[in-house]
Amino acid sequence: MITLSLLTDELGRIETSLHQAGLKLTPQRKATVKTLLKNHTRHLSAEELFALVKEDEPEIGLATVYRTVEVLAELKIVNRVTFEDGMTRYDLRTSDNGHFHHHLLCQKCGKVQEIHEDLLTDVEKQVWQRFGFKVLDHRLTLMGICQDCLAKEQQAKDDL
Amino acid sequence: MITLSLLTDELGRIETSLHQAGLKLTPQRKATVKTLLKNHTRHLSAEELFALVKEDEPEIGLATVYRTVEVLAELKIVNRVTFEDGMTRYDLRTSDNGHFHHHLLCQKCGKVQEIHEDLLTDVEKQVWQRFGFKVLDHRLTLMGICQDCLAKEQQAKDDL
DNA sequence: CTGTTTGCAAAGTCTTTGCACAATC
DNA sequence: GATTGTGCAAAGACTTTGCAAACAG
Numbered sequence: 001m002i003t004l005s006l007l008t009d010e011l012g013r014i015e016t017s018l019h020q021a022g023l024k025l026t027p028q029r030k031a032t033v034k035t036l037l038k039n040h041t042r043h044l045s046a047e048e049l050f051a052l053v054k055e056d057e058p059e060i061g062l063a064t065v066y067r068t069v070e071v072l073a074e075l076k077i078v079n080r081v082t083f084e085d086g087m088t089r090y091d092l093r094t095s096d097n098g099h100f101h102h103h104l105l106c107q108k109c110g111k112v113q114e115i116h117e118d119l120l121t122d123v124e125k126q127v128w129q130r131f132g133f134k135v136l137d138h139r140l141t142l143m144g145i146c147q148d149c150l151a152k153e154q155q156a157k158d159d160l
Numbered sequence: 161m162i163t164l165s166l167l168t169d170e171l172g173r174i175e176t177s178l179h180q181a182g183l184k185l186t187p188q189r190k191a192t193v194k195t196l197l198k199n200h201t202r203h204l205s206a207e208e209l210f211a212l213v214k215e216d217e218p219e220i221g222l223a224t225v226y227r228t229v230e231v232l233a234e235l236k237i238v239n240r241v242t243f244e245d246g247m248t249r250y251d252l253r254t255s256d257n258g259h260f261h262h263h264l265l266c267q268k269c270g271k272v273q274e275i276h277e278d279l280l281t282d283v284e285k286q287v288w289q290r291f292g293f294k295v296l297d298h299r300l301t302l303m304g305i306c307q308d309c310l311a312k313e314q315q316a317k318d319d320l
Numbered sequence: 321c322t323g324t325t326t327g328c329a330a331a332g333t334c335t336t337t338g339c340a341c342a343a344t345c
Numbered sequence: 346g347a348t349t350g351t352g353c354a355a356a357g358a359c360t361t362t363g364c365a366a367a368c369a370g
Binding site for chain 2: 080081082083084085086088104106107113115117119120122123124126127130131132133134135136137138139140141142143144145146147150
Binding site for chain 1: 323324325326327328329334335
């Protein structure tokens with residue numbers, strides 16, 4: 001969950017980044033960032049983001065949303081992520097997840113869970129030793145069944 | 161490298177899969193599969209594949225290439241892979257790489273190298289223990305600098 | 321005020337689909 | 346010969362761009 005004061009903090013931080021780049025915090029951008037903050041676990045696509053931002057800012061156009069996420073990606077405020085559905089999704093980097101994180105994609109309910117633990121240190125060391133490849137960044141998506149869906153499956157079995 | 165006899169073997173195996181599904185090995189499909197076999201390390205996009213197949217089969221249409229990879233994906237003969245550029249690429253599963261493999265994407269030269277080692281056993285165990293998430297499949301892309309590019313960089317330094 | 325930003329609509333990519341003709345088994 | 350497959354062109358999904366009007370700093 002995100003608290004109101006945290007939201008204000010992040011917004012301020014982002015406004016500063018924009019201003020340093022000579023850009024403006026327009027109502028449209030503000031609404032877009034707020035929506036991303038409020039849904040920071042959801043990995044929204046452009047269309048989804050557009051639909052949500054419209055609740056706050058009904059006049060906004062889809063093109064503006066695309067342009068805003070473009071700007072935010074350049075300023076490293078959001079990450080662009082592409083899952084196997086080929087659709088680009090956006091994912092805020094809050095102060096506590098500055099480094100890239102991993103995704104657990106549930107194949108039952110479609111939920112995406114982030115994990116911030118650094119699980120790959122060892123893997124990256126191996127890749128360096130065995131292939132001479134110097135790792136700078138990584139994308140890891142694990143597909144499977146989440147805890148909730150497993151519990152539901154178990155429940156269904158018990159009910160028989 | 162792929163030898164001629166290996167290519168014939170794989171083609172035969174694929175023809176059988178097609179026939180089992182009531183599908184035909186047309187010249188277009190044959191040319192597409194051959195191109196995929198010959199370039200099995202390259203992770204071709206539809207357009208790239210189309211351009212290459214055209215050398216063998218100049219009459220082929222782009223739509224046919226799309227339909228062919230669709231069929232091949234359903235038969236688990238190719239994997240669909242999406243990198244961060246958002247473009248879908250296709251990647252043959254030969255008999256020796258039936259399980260899903262990882263990718264090393266060089267940010268200097270754009271080359272994609274596959275690694276077949278199973279590096280994630282430990283990671284998947286941790287995810288199960290810590291999050292109760294049951295992993296069924298995974299996608300891992302490591303971005304960085306490949307051995308060749310590192311060597312070139314080193315060379316450039318030495319030349320100064 | 322001045323350069324940015326916006327909304328709209330038009331254009332661009334990549335991919336899928338409809339249909340009449342052609343080819344395979 | 347019946348069914349599956351093909352090429353083309355048209356349509357679809359997602360994203361980008363051009364432009365005049367609106368706005369933030």
